[in-house]
Amino acid sequence: QSALTQPPSASGSPGQSVTISCTGTSSDVGGYNYVSWYQQHPGKAPKLMIYEVSKRPSGVPDRFSGSKSGNTASLTVSGLQAEDEADYYCSSYAGSNSLFGGGTKLTVL
Amino acid sequence: QVQLVQSGAEVKKPGASVKVSCKASGYTFTSYGISWVRQAPGQGLEWMGWISAYNGNTNYAQKLQGRVTMTTDTSTSTAYMELRSLRSDDTAVYYCARGHIAVAGISVDYWGQGTLVTVSS
Numbered sequence: 105q106s107a108l109t110q111p112p113s114a115s116g117s118p119g120q121s122v123t124i125s126c127t128g129t130s131s132d133v134g135g136y137n138y139v140s141w142y143q144q145h146p147g148k149a150p151k152l153m154i155y156e157v158s159k160r161p162s163g164v165p166d167r168f169s170g171s172k173s174g175n176t177a178s179l180t181v182s183g184l185q186a187e188d189e190a191d192y193y194c195s196s197y198a199g200s201n202s203l204f205g206g207g208t209k210l211t212v213l
Numbered sequence: 214q215v216q217l218v219q220s221g222a223e224v225k226k227p228g229a230s231v232k233v234s235c236k237a238s239g240y241t242f243t244s245y246g247i248s249w250v251r252q253a254p255g256q257g258l259e260w261m262g263w264i265s266a267y268n269g270n271t272n273y274a275q276k277l278q279g280r281v282t283m284t285t286d287t288s289t290s291t292a293y294m295e296l297r298s299l300r301s302d303d304t305a306v307y308y309c310a311r312g313h314i315a316v317a318g319i320s321v322d323y324w325g326q327g328t329l330v331t332v333s334s
Contacts, residue, residue: 107257138318138319138320140320140321142258144258149308149324149325149326149327150250150258150308150310150324151324152320152321152322152323155320155322156320161322193257193258195258195260195320197316197318197319197320198318199318200272200316200317200318201260201262201272201274201275201317201318202248202260202263202317202318202319203260204250204257204258204259204260205257206257207257207258
């Protein structure tokens with residue numbers, strides 16, 4: 105199974121919104137409502153930001169939201185802040201295993 | 214609070230084996246699973262597999278089948294990941310993360326700090 109497809113980079117100015125896409129197939133993203141998004145700052149462990157497509161764990165700001173349409177999931181970060189600059193990875197259940205996207209580096213201009 | 218504390222960095226020669234530990238605290242260990250994820254230097258995340266701490270069921274990534282074994286010790290709330298026949302492209306930071314009790318591949322919420330494994334002759 106191939107990794108999920110993410111754009112390598114995305115950017116936005118403080119206060120703006122940015123959306124990162126994650127494209128898979130009907131065997132993973134499109135087939136299940138188990139898409140997650142992780143934020144990773146340099147040298148740190150990933151942090152769960154979104155699970156089950158659109159749910160936010162406790163403590164994650166509501167500026168972060170997730171959605172899915174067909175085989176593509178999306179993470180939207182609204183009201184960009186400097187601390188949002190990080191790598192973002194999507195992940196999807198794929199039937200007894202998990203696939204990750206290649207990661208998107210989000211730059212806050 | 215939930216914590217996953219991993220063992221320290223390792224340097225191994227090609228062909229050797231490595232065993233990384235992940236000690237859990239702050240929750241009921243047997244009510245969750247543990248997934249293992251690795252990240253090669255400068256690269257993305259790669260799912261390696263999952264073990265249920267409830268019943269020991271496992272699922273491994275196809276590319277690692279036959280080289281990886283995941284186990285748990287419920288008496289110490291510790292999970293282990295052993296990787297054999299190490300190659301240079303196994304050099305990576307290895308993470309454990311808390312996952313679903315019964316289903317491999319569902320999202321993980323808490324992560325360990327990572328263990329750097331370097332494979333070099």
